[in-house]
Amino acid sequence: xxxxxxxxxxxxxxxxxxxxxxxxxxxxxxxxxxxxxxxxxxxxxxxxxxxxxxxxxxxxxxxxxxxxxxxxxxxxxxxxxxxxxxxxxxxxx
Numbered sequence: 001x002x003x004x005x006x007x008x009x010x011x012x013x014x015x016x017x018x019x020x021x022x023x024x025x026x027x028x029x030x031x032x033x034x035x036x037x038x039x040x041x042x043x044x045x046x047x048x049x050x051x052x053x054x055x056x057x058x059x060x061x062x063x064x065x066x067x068x069x070x071x072x073x074x075x076x077x078x079x080x081x082x083x084x085x086x087x088x089x090x091x092x093x
């Protein structure tokens with residue numbers, strides 16, 4: 001979780017759920033307070049890096065989160081999901 005914080009990915013309120021999803025999907029296992037990659041996690045990582053490399057870069061994720069934090073559409077996602085989606089897609093046009 002320290003690494004996520006250092007990279008500017010996620011928020012303290014989301015770290016536990018991120019780690020839980022990784023474990024639930026058998027991408028990692030917890031061993032002596034350390035996350036160890038499983039075969040499925042390695043396969044998924046390789047696939048994403050090969051076919052969606054731009055989107056799995058740390059700086060892309062951190063930048064997107066920062067832009068979303070600043071976006072007024074995010075604050076109104078429940079009021080207008082279409083506006084939210086348009087705003088998010090517009091961030092990288």
